[in-house]
Amino acid sequence: MSPHRSLEEQRADFASRRLIATPIAGLIAWLIVAVGSLFLGPVAISLLTFAATGSIVYLGLFISKLTGEDFLDKSRPKNTFDALFMYSVGMAVLVYAIAIPFFMTDYTSLPLTIGVLTGLMWLPISWIIQHWVGVVHGVLRTVLVVAVWYVFPEQRFLAVSLVIIVLYIGAISILEVRWRNLQKAQKTS
Numbered sequence: 001m002s003p004h005r006s007l008e009e010q011r012a013d014f015a016s017r018r019l020i021a022t023p024i025a026g027l028i029a030w031l032i033v034a035v036g037s038l039f040l041g042p043v044a045i046s047l048l049t050f051a052a053t054g055s056i057v058y059l060g061l062f063i064s065k066l067t068g069e070d071f072l073d074k075s076r077p078k079n080t081f082d083a084l085f086m087y088s089v090g091m092a093v094l095v096y097a098i099a100i101p102f103f104m105t106d107y108t109s110l111p112l113t114i115g116v117l118t119g120l121m122w123l124p125i126s127w128i129i130q131h132w133v134g135v136v137h138g139v140l141r142t143v144l145v146v147a148v149w150y151v152f153p154e155q156r157f158l159a160v161s162l163v164i165i166v167l168y169i170g171a172i173s174i175l176e177v178r179w180r181n182l183q184k185a186q187k188t189s
Contacts, residue, residue, distance in 0.1 A: 007080060014081035015129040016186075018179045020172050021067045025060035026118075027168040029053050033111070034161035045157050046107050053114050057089055081128050088121040095120070108153070111160035115145040119164075122171075131178060137171045 005013075029052040036048040064071040099113035119141035126134025144163045152159035 005077065010079045010081055011128060011130075013077075014079055014085075015131075016182055018067055018069050019125070019129065019175050020179075021064035021069045021071070022056065022060040023168050023172045023175065024063050024067070025056045027165060027172065028059060029056050030161045030164045030168065034158055034165060037155070037157035037161060042107050046103065046110055049110050049114065049157065053118060056118075084124060084128065088124045092118040092121050108149075108156045111157050112145060112149040115160045115164055116142050119145070133171055133174045133178070137167055141167050 032052045033045070033049050036052075037045050040048060061071050095117035096114075098117060099110060102109040102113050119138050122134035122138035122141070124134075126132060126138070141164060144167070145160050148159035148163050149156050
């Protein structure tokens with residue numbers, strides 16, 4: 001491949017990827033929060049939420065080796081959209097600056113703020129791959145997380161986690177079907 005690929009070529013390359021490692025990592029993290037919410041007190045569940053959601057990137061790096069995406073593969077040509085994705089990850093980390101002050105006032109705000117703010121990175125992914133899954137995930141995640149946070153005030157960590165888990169399962173399924181369809185199309189062309 002030419003070292004000087006156009007943005008469209010790079011976008012097509014990025015969009016042809018499986019893209020499920022990070023969502024699987026998010027699913028695992030929020031599953032841990034959901035289970036922990038059944039047994040842990042306020043301090044422990046808060047620390048677990050910070051640790052679990054903060055580890056999504058690292059867990060995603062590991063899972064990417066299992067899904068064939070291998071985020072750390074140095075032999076792949078540089079891709080501008082990898083950088084954009086990493087900026088989106090950085091954006092999600094920076095929004096902890098909003099989550100932490102609210103957490104200091106009301107620890108039950110943590111699943112709301114982290115759940116919504118880290119869901120924002122789905123929007124640029126949708127634009128990059130030119131597929132609706134990220135927009136739907138991001139919008140549903142925002143609306144449903146806010147709704148269950150109000151509807152289940154005594155079970156906020158569990159309710160928010162369950163919403164995010166279900167949305168991840170849907171998004172992973174859609175992304176996998178999308179990728180398999182791309183693979184079939186490449187084989188027939």
